[in-house]
Amino acid sequence: MNSTQHLAWIGLGKLGLPMAARIVAAGHTLVGFDRAAERMNAAEQRQVPLAADAESAVAHAAAVLTSLPDDRSMIATLVGDDGLLARMAPGAILVETSTVSPEASQIVAAEADRRGIAYLRAPVSGNPVLAERGELTVLASGPLAAFERVRPALAAFSRAQHHLGEQEQARYAKLSINLMIAVSAGMIAEALTLARKGGVDPGQMLDLMADSAVGSPMVKYKAPPLKAGDYSSTFSCRQMAKDLDLILAAARGTDTAAPLAAQLRETYSALIATGEGDTDFIATVLHAARLAGLDANQS
Numbered sequence: 698m699n700s701t702q703h704l705a706w707i708g709l710g711k712l713g714l715p716m717a718a719r720i721v722a723a724g725h726t727l728v729g730f731d732r733a734a735e736r737m738n739a740a741e742q743r744q745v746p747l748a749a750d751a752e753s754a755v756a757h758a759a760a761v762l763t764s765l766p767d768d769r770s771m772i773a774t775l776v777g778d779d780g781l782l783a784r785m786a787p788g789a790i791l792v793e794t795s796t797v798s799p800e801a802s803q804i805v806a807a808e809a810d811r812r813g814i815a816y817l818r819a820p821v822s823g824n825p826v827l828a829e830r831g832e833l834t835v836l837a838s839g840p841l842a843a844f845e846r847v848r849p850a851l852a853a854f855s856r857a858q859h860h861l862g863e864q865e866q867a868r869y870a871k872l873s874i875n876l877m878i879a880v881s882a883g884m885i886a887e888a889l890t891l892a893r894k895g896g897v898d899p900g901q902m903l904d905l906m907a908d909s910a911v912g913s914p915m916v917k918y919k920a921p922p923l924k925a926g927d928y929s930s931t932f933s934c935r936q937m938a939k940d941l942d943l944i945l946a947a948a949r950g951t952d953t954a955a956p957l958a959a960q961l962r963e964t965y966s967a968l969i970a971t972g973e974g975d976t977d978f979i980a981t982v983l984h985a986a987r988l989a990g991l992d993a994n995q996s
Contacts, residue, residue, distance in 0.1 A: 702726065704850060705758040707751055707774065707781065708795075709736045712821070713764030715828035716794070716854040718743040720762075723853035730754045752784045760790040760847050762819075767939065768801035776808045787813035790843045792851075794819050794835075796875065798943050799865040800950070806865075815843040820871035821855065824931040832856045836874070838867035872947050875940045879961045881915055882937075882978055886985035889923075893991055900924045919979050926994065928977045935974040938965040 702725075706717040709731035717729050721744065728748045729740050737747055748754035751774075755761045761781065765771045771793065775782050782791065782805075791814050793805065802818055809816035816839050823833035835851050835858040837844050844860045851858045861867050885906070892902040903920040906912060922928070941962040948955035964981060973980045986993040 702759040703728075703757055705729070705748070705754040705761045706745075706764070707731075707754065707761065708764035709740045709745070710764060710766070711825045712828055713794070714740055714743060714745070715825055716764065716821075716833070717745050717762070719828070719831050719854040720850050721745055723850075725850055725853065728754050728758075751781055755781050755785050755789075757786065758789060760792055760850070761785055762792040762794060762847075762850070765793075765795045765797075767795070768797045768943075771795055771797050772801055772804055775805050780808070782808050782812045782814055785812065785814055788815075790815045790817060790847055792817045792819050792847055794821055796820050796871055796940055796943070797868065798946060799868040800946075802865055802868050815840050817843045817847065818865065818867040819851065820867055822871065822874050823855075826931060828854055835859065836861060836867045836870045838862045838864060838870075869947060872940070872944045875937075876944050876955070876958050878915060879937055879941055879944075879965075879978070880957050881913065882981045883957075883961050883964060883985075884911075885916065885919065885979070886981035889982055890985040890989045890991065893986070894989060922977075923979065923982060928980050928983070930975060930977040932978050933975050934965050934968045934978050934980055937978040938962065938969060941965060 704720065704725055704727040706713065706727055706729040709717060709729050717727060720727050727746065729745045730748045730751045731737055740747060765774055774780060791809055806816050817837055818839055819835050819837045821833040821835055827833050831854050833855040835855045837858060838861045841860060848858055861870055889899055889902055893899055903923055907917045907920050941958055944958045945955060945962060948958060964984060968980055968984055983993040
């Protein structure tokens with residue numbers, strides 16, 4: 698997709714806005730829209746051109762990219778005679794970047810097919826910080842030709858773009874990655890707690906983790922804020938609980954045993970119940986410390 702073809706971005710939240718801003722900065726023609734006035738103001742400050750409403754944004758777009766909170770919002774925004782798919786030009790491409798269930802995605806797929814729209818599922822792995830840097834990973838499935846057409850725009854906010862198949866593969870891949878992130882958060886929490894109980898300084902233990910065989914990008918990314926006792930949210934406990942619900946539903950729907958997902962869902966239920974719903978998902982460290990009788994605020 699060349700820079701002269703008109704793009705639209707619907708959903709300018711914490712992740713959607715930096716993604717849209719990077720597409721604009723890369724020289725693509727794009728207009729954005731969000732129902733929330735504060736998000737529209739934030740987009741204006743980032744020099745993202747804005748449309749008066751979602752319908753006018755998508756009407757003449759060669760591709761429409763969306764970043765929406767959940768299944769319900771995605772279906773309400775896109776499906777039906779009042780949905781945006783009905784306002785898009787036949788032959789246009791819908792690029793849907795949200796983390797949603799395969800079942801909800803299939804509803805959108807059927808509507809897109811009925812409207813003559815190419816539907817590309819394109820959830821991303823990463824957080825707003827990586828989005829700002831253009832270092833997200835795109836997990837895409839849908840028509841290969843559509844993927845190749847929009848790939849230059851996707852490359853504006855991602856370091857890698859993977860085409861995984863023609864159907865819902867991207868949705869399952871995204872949920873699988875998020876399962877690994879949730880389990881990793883639980884693993885980090887228990888390991889730090891055990892080390893503290895054995896007299897190991899938490900900061901030193903985080904350094905050891907980062908330098909060890911399990912020193913994943915996530916461990917290295919989370920080590921500095923954990924050392925500082927900073928649990929500001931890049932992805933909240935409440936959001937992780939929502940994704941674990943999607944993961945468990947997908948596991949049931951495919952007859953897949955997922956005991957670790959179930960266990961971590963209970964951990965996040967406890968965190969939400971104790972007032973940590975809006976805290977970063979790595980608050981598993983606080984939870985594990987409390988269960989062990991340690992001072993959760995000691996880093």
